[in-house]
Structures are given as structure tokens and as C-alpha cells.
Amino acid sequence: MSVLDLIxxxxxxxLNRMVSHRALRGRVxxxxxxxNPGHSKKDRVALEIIREARFDGSLALGQTVxxxxxxxxxxxxxxxxxxxxxxxxxxMSRGNSMERARMMEAxxxxxxxxxxxxxxxxxxxxxADLALVEIRVRQLVDKFDAFRADQFSLPGSVHAxxxxxxxxxxxxxxxxxxxxxxxxxxxxxxxxVMRALRKVRSDVRGYVVExxxxxxLSGAQARSTYHRIQxxxxxxxxxxxxxxxxxxxxxxxxxxxxxRTTRLxxxxxxxxxxxxxxxNVAAALNLLEESDEPISIAALACDSGLKYMSTDLY
Ligand SMILES: Cc1ncc(COP(=O)(O)O)c(C=O)c1O
Numbered sequence: 001m002s003v004l005d006l007i008x009x010x011x012x013x014x015l016n017r018m019v020s021h022r023a024l025r026g027r028v029x030x031x032x033x034x035x036n037p038g039h040s041k042k043d044r045v046a047l048e049i050i051r052e053a054r055f056d057g058s059l060a061l062g063q064t065v066x067x068x069x070x071x072x073x074x075x076x077x078x079x080x081x082x083x084x085x086x087x088x089x090x091x092m093s094r095g096n097s098m099e100r101a102r103m104m105e106a107x108x109x110x111x112x113x114x115x116x117x118x119x120x121x122x123x124x125x126x127x128a129d130l131a132l133v134e135i136r137v138r139q140l141v142d143k144f145d146a147f148r149a150d151q152f153s154l155p156g157s158v159h160a161x162x163x164x165x166x167x168x169x170x171x172x173x174x175x176x177x178x179x180x181x182x183x184x185x186x187x188x189x190x191x192x193v194m195r196a197l198r199k200v201r202s203d204v205r206g207y208v209v210e211x212x213x214x215x216x217l218s219g220a221q222a223r224s225t226y227h228r229i230q231x232x233x234x235x236x237x238x239x240x241x242x243x244x245x246x247x248x249x250x251x252x253x254x255x256x257x258x259x260r261t262t263r264l265x266x267x268x269x270x271x272x273x274x275x276x277x278x279x280n281v282a283a284a285l286n287l288l289e290e291s292d293e294p295i296s297i298a299a300l301a302c303d304s305g306l307k308y309m310s311t312d313l314y
Contacts (some may be wrong), residue, residue, distance in 0.1 A: 001250065002075060002083055002145060003037050003079055003083055004047060004079075004080065004083050005031060006036075006037050007036055007037060007043045007044055007047050008036070008043075008044055008164050008168070009168065009261070010031055010032050010033050010035045010036060010167070010168070011031075011148050011172075012030065012031045012032070012169065012172040012173060012298075013029070013030050013031050013032060013269065013271065014027055014028070014029055014030075015027075015028040015029075015030055015265075015266040015269055015271075015281065017269055018095035018261075018264065018265060018269060018285060019269055019285070019288065021264070021268060022285055022288075022289065024285065024288045024289055025288075025294035026288045026291065026294035026295050026296065026297070027176075027294075027295075027296040027297070028271075028281065028284045028285065028288065028296075028297050028298075028299065028300050029169070029172070029173045029177070029296065029297070029298040029299070030271065030277075030280075030281065030298075030299055030300070031168070031172070031298070031299070031300050031301065032271065032301045033153075033165075033300050033301055033303065034272075034273060034274075034277075034301055034302070034303050036076075037079055037105075038076045038078070038079050038097070038107075038305055039070070039075070039304040039306065039307065040072035040075065040076065040302060040303035040304070040307075041071040041072070041161075041165065041189060041212055041300055041302050041303070042072035042075070042076040042151070042303075043076035043079060043080070044077070044160035044161065044164060044165060045073060045076060045124070045151055045156065045157050045160045045161075045188055046073060046077040046079065046080040046081075047076070047080050047147070048157070048159050048160035048163075048164075049077075049149045049150075049151070049154050049156035049157065049160075049162065050065070050077070050081065050084060050086070050149065050156075051156070051186065052154070052156045052159070053089035053147060053149070053154075053156075054084065054154070055231065058147060059086070059145075059147040061085075062085060062086065062087075063145075063146065063147050064086065064087045064088070064089065064144045064145075064146040065077060065081050065086045065088060065089070065146060065147050065148075065149050066088075066089045066090045066091065066137055066140045066141050066144065066146040066147070066148055066149070067088075067089075067090060067091070067137070067148065067149040067150065067151065068091050068092075068130070068133045068137045068151075068152075069090050069091070069092050069104075069151075070091060070092065070093075070100070070125060070230055070231050071097070071100025071101070071103075071230075071307065072095050072100070072187070072231060072302070072303050072307075073095050073149075073151045073290060074088075074090035074092060074100070074104045074109060074111075074156045075100065075103055075104055075107065075174055076314070077090065077109070077149055078090065078103075078104045078107035078108055078109035079107055081108075081109070082107060082108045085140070086109070086147075088108070088109045088110070089109065089110045089111075089112060089140055089144070089146070090104045090109045090110070090111045090112070091111075091112045091114060091115055091133050091136050091137045091140065092111060092112070092114070093114055093116055093120075093125045093129045093130065093133050094113050094114065094115055094116055094122070094126060095104040095116045095120055095123065095125040095126075095129050096125055096309055097123065097230070097307060097308055097309075097310050098277070098310055099306070099307055099308075099310055100134070100225070100307055101113060101307060103307075110307055111163070112136060112140065113128030114129075114132050114133045114136050115132070116129045116132070117129050117131075117132060117296075121226055123228070123230075123311055124226040124227060124228065124313060125223040125230065125234075125236045126226055126234070126235070127225055127234045127236060128225065130234055133139070133155065147255060151186050151188060152186045152239070152240060153240045153241065156312050157186055157188030157192075157241055158188050158191045158192040158195070158241055159192065160188070161188060161189045161191075161192025161193045161194060161196070162191075162193070162195045162196050163192075163195055163196070164277070165189065165192065165196070165300070166192060166193040166194070166195065166196020166197055166264065167196050169193060169196075169298055170197060170201075172198055173296065173298055175201075175297045176296045177197060177201070177204055177296055177297075178204065178205065178295040178297065179204065179205040179206070179207060179248075179287060179295060179296075179297045179298070180193055180194055180197060180204065180205070180207070180298050180299070181205050181207040181209055181222075181251060181280055181283045181284050181287060181297060181298075181299050182206075182207070182208065182209055182280060182300065183209040183210070183229060183231070183232050183253075183276040183279040183280050183283070183302070184209065184210065184217065184232050184233070184239070184242065184268065185231050185232030185233070185234065186209050186232075186239065186241050187239045187242035187243075188241050189239045189300060189302075190206065190208060190242065190246070191241050191242060191243045191246060193298075193300075194206040194243070195243070195246065197249065198246065205248040206246045206247050206248055207247070207248060207249045207250065207251050207283065207287060208242075208247055208249075208250050208251070209226035209250075209252075209253060209279055210233055210250060210251070210252050210253075211229050211233040211252070211253065211255070211281040212227075212253060212254040213225075213226070213227050213254070213278075214227060214233055214234075214235040214253040214254075215252040216235050216236070216237050216283070217237070217239070217242070217250060218250030218252070220252075222235045227255055227313070228255040228258065228275055229253075229255070229258055229275045229276050229279050230274065230275055230276070230308075231274070231275070231276045231302060231303070232276060242251050248263035250288060251283040251286060251301035252266070253279045253282045253283050253286075257282050258275055258278045258279045258282055259275070259278065260278075261278040261279075261281050261282040261285070262274070262275060262277060262278025262281075262305070262313060263278075263313075263314065265277065265278060266305065266314070271301055272304060272305040272306070272314075273301045273302070273303065273304065273305055273307055274302060274303040274304060274305055274307055274313070275308065275313060276302045276303070277300075277301040277302050277303065280299035280300060280301075280302070281299060283299075284297040284299050290294050
């Protein structure tokens with residue numbers, strides 16, 4: 001038994017109180033991914049990427065691993081690389097909350113923090129900030145002849161959710177999922193979970209959740225690249241892992257609604273999630289409100305509220 005055996009098989013909670021609070025009909029199922037060892041869904045991605053790379057030979061025994069992270073993939077990689085014996089360097093924008101950097105270091109990672117773009121705001125990471133992180137990642141990969149655990153393009157990012165999260169979710173919801181809503185960063189979990197759900201039910205609907213100010217995947221112009229929902233919404237119009245054939249619609253959520261929903265989720269349901277968890281639940285409730293039928297909607301609680309204690313979320 002190792003910590004790797006504890007990744008996945010997370011529980012699902014039906015959010016009856018949130019649904020009743022809005023006087024809605026239907027069901028919202030939330031898969032509590034913060035109960036993974038690194039407190040986010042990205043433990044699964046880290047495990048699958050490293051497992052696949054070791055299997056296909058792109059990652060040699062003891063080789064250094066480098067990745068750009070908003071903290072969650074890095075935490076997962078710190079745990080997984082530690083278990084497999086690979087040194088790991090996490091490269092993160094200073095715009096992300098600092099408890100993430102401290103957690104990665106505690107788990108054995110080396111953390112490189114990259115300054116934000118000149119007009120950057122702490123707690124809000126933009127596409128411009130990420131571009132700066134990307135430059136540093138490339139330098140480190142060259143310097144250490146490292147393996148890049150690229151969550152934005154490697155198939156493991158999708159496979160983790162296609163082979164595990166999605167099938168678990170379907171079984172735990174008793175096969176009663178009409179729609180899946182997901183706030184998108186790399187789109188790994190959206191594409192992976194949707195592929196799994198469509199394999200068992202071809203008409204399950206998929207909705208991409210985006211920040212209202214930067215709903216660019218829906219085709220809207222970005223009004224700003226700054227928002228509070230850490231982990232995604234980077235205003236990139238194309239994402240290599242987003243399979244558009246699985247998208248039935250786009251749902252935009254604004255910061256205030258997200259924060260209000262995240263707090264309410266903690267109070268009413270005992271779910272202590274991060275901003276993107278609140279974004280997913282807010283989008284699910286809005287979708288339920290718009291729906292003529294009392295449908296069942298599934299979503300992920302992507303990470304823990306504990307990762308945001310240095311912010312004003314709680
Ligand atoms: C907290 C959080 N929510 C949502 C996402 C987006 O997930 P994905 O990359 O699977 O689209 C991430 C990605 O890092 C995240 O850390």
C-alpha cells in the first residue's frame with residue numbers, strides 16, 4: 001500500500017440543500033475531489049501522466065520532472081514523484097495563493113515562483129502571467145534535461161478522468177446523469193469525464209463553465225483577463241485537450257456569484273471547496289433553473305477551501 005493507492009475513488013454528495021435553497025427541482029451531484037491525498041482532482045492527473053510516461057519510456061528512472069502549475073497539479077506531482085523517486089520542480093506564478101507553494105515544498109518539491117506581468121494582481125492569474133511561467137518552465141526543462149509533465153497537452157490529463165473519475169461518477173450517481181458542468185483550465189477533466197459518460201449514455205450533455213469576464217471559449221470577447229476563479233479561465237481561445245464535439249453549451253459565472261455559492265456550499269452542505277468548486281455548483285444551479293425538466297447534473301468539487309485561506313474566500 002502506498003499513498004498512490006489512495007488517489008481516486010472519491011465520494012459523491014447530492015446537494016439537496018443547495019437545490020432546495022434556490023427552490024429548484026432536480027438534482028446536483030458533486031464529486032468531492034478535495035478528498036484526494038493532495039486535496040484536489042489533479043492528483044489523478046499527476047498519477048496518470050507519470051505512470052504513462054514511465055510506461056512509454058519518455059520518463060527515465062530518477063529523471064527530473066518539471067511542470068507549470070497553479071498549485072494543484074504541482075501538489076499531485078510532488079506526491080507522485082516522491083513515491084516514484086523523481087525529483088520535481090514546480091513552476092508557479094506569484095499570483096497564486098502561497099499556501100500551495102508551501103504545501104508542494106513540504107511534499108518534497110522544489111518550487112520556482114515567477115513574478116506576474118507588470119499590471120498583474122495578486123490572487124488573479126492571467127494568460128500573460130502564465131506565458132511568463134511557461135518561459136521559465138522551458139528554461140528549466142533544458143537545464144535539467146527534465147521530463148515536462150504537461151497537463152495542457154499530454155493525454156494522461158484526459159485519461160485520468162476518462163478511465164477513473166468519469167466511470168466512478170456514473171456508477172455513484174446510479175447511472176442518472178443528464179448533464180456534466182465543468183470549469184475549464186486545461187479541459188482535461190471536462191473532456192475525460194464527458195468521454196466516459198458518453199460511452200455509457202450517448203446523449204449526456206456537456207457544459208463548459210467560464211468566468212463571465214473572459215468567456216472566450218464560448219466565442220465572447222474577453223472584457224478582462226482577471227477574475228477570482230483560480231485554476232482556469234485563462235482566456236485562451238484554443239485548448240489542445242478540449243474536445244468540442246462533447247460541448248453542448250457554455251455557462252458563464254461571475255466572481256460574486258461564485259464566492260457567494262462557495263460560501264453557501266460550506267454552510268449548507270458542509271463542503272469546504274475552492275473558487276472553482278463554487279463556479280461549478282453555481283453553473284449547475286443556473287442550468288437547473290433554466291431547465292424545463294427536473295434533470296440530474298454532475299460536477300466536481302475540484303479542490304479544498306484550505307488552499308485559499310490566505311484569500312478572502314472564507
Ligand atoms: C482548482 C482548480 N479548478 C479547476 C481546474 C481546471 O481543471 P482542468 O485543467 O481539468 O480543466 C484546475 C486546474 O488546475 C484547478 O486547479
